[in-house]
Amino acid sequence: MVELENVAYNYGGGELLSDISLRLQPGSFHFLTGPSGAGKTTLLKLCYGALVPTSGQVRLFEKDLREMERDDIALMRRRIGVVHQDCQFLDHLSVSDNIALPLMVAGRDLLSEAANLKELTGWVGLSGRATAMPPELSGGERQRAALARAVIMSPDVVLADEPTGNIDWEMSQRLLRLLVELNRMGKTIMIATHDLALIRAAKTHVQARVLRISNRRLQLAGADL
């Protein structure tokens, strides 16, 4: 699905990540942790083809990232949903349209997807906010809208970068429950976070691997949470 083999990534003249090997198995749940600036976001970007490694190999759905054309990467992104800490919405479109954006760019007919869209908007608890514009949303609402957008194409993998960074504990728990629910549906989940409390809270719901970036390398921080 997503495989990294002896990957290194240089940034600003120095090596940010070194000798990283990782395999995301179907249906698995991962936490990626480490101090700020350790390279968590970079590693996530390598996992969805936004960055190309300096050395080593990244394989996405059995294809070598280096051999992929831009169009291949675009199509692959429809199979990997991404949630950013800053969410990145199109502010001129409503929440509902932003959630439906992956359908639009894939050329799907929104009318025939209307029921799915409504159901998904309800699932993340934004039924009453569907016509709102993104700047009107709270931090938690933005994260849930971003999660809905990430999963509307029913991707195999969901990558979330500090999804609880800007929201309170209660909202973090709500978001975590949605991600766990997705995992139970068979989706592969990887969450980059430095929030250890979130990881501890997750252990009551899911079997997750916790990976830690330390000194540019990836280590298994703890199994069977």
Place this chain on the structure above:
Amino acid sequence: MAMLERITEFAVGDVQADRVVPPTGFTATLTLFTAGAMAFLAVFALALSLATGRLADRWGSELALSSTIRISAPAGELAAQTEAVLNVLNSTRGVASARALTDEEQKALLEPWFGPDLPVETLPIPRLVEVIETREGYDADGLRLRLAAEAPGAVLDDHTRWRRPLVRAAVRLRLLGWASILLIGASTAAMITLAAHAALAANAQVITVLRLVGARDAYIAQAFERRFTLRALMGALAGTALAVVAILLLPPAQPEGGFLTGLGFQGWHWFWPPVIPVLVALVAFLATRMAARRTLKAMP
């Protein structure tokens, strides 16, 4: 057929795709204004080019077939020499017809300079003889020799001396007109390229989000291409319409007005103004396409 389908598909567009790029921005006004102004100028350059083309053709054909003989002689000999000149012309191969201008016609020729009350009969004005050639033409040197023998006061002016620079000037003017149209096209492309670059730069965040959710570069480029092409088409339609109205308001073509009153379109030349908005839209499409693809390729 496939091309036609693609053009129709592009014109009809994808309503969903059109919405992903924010609708407003200074580039919208810039594109509309540029396309309108350039179309306006293009219509005038086209009118100038076509009018000078007509003028060059007319001077080239009509004047090439006519010449003048000027007879300067004492009053007592003028009629005899005119008669001799007409006799020579009637027996000259390549002359289709020849006739002496009447006093009224000569008076009319001088009227613009001397006024309507010129007493032609009291002035020593040379007699003019109009000569119309056949397509084959006559031997000018041979005719001059015969005229010198039969009517010493007769001078043949076959118009070549002043016709050539005029025709050359008209042809140059026509070329300048076409060159102006090309420059207008290039300027339009440059302005729209700048506007497209500005729009792409201003929407870098939008592009990042679209890529994040799986949009292909062709999809993103097309959203910009369509927007700029349609804006340019709208602007060019307005500019062309204004220019056509302005041309229609010009005085109609009159022989006395010469070149300046014949600046509009005539006959099938009216086919050209509607082509200008289409060409502007095509230029906008190609300029935006190149700008978008280049920018997207350069973006990480």
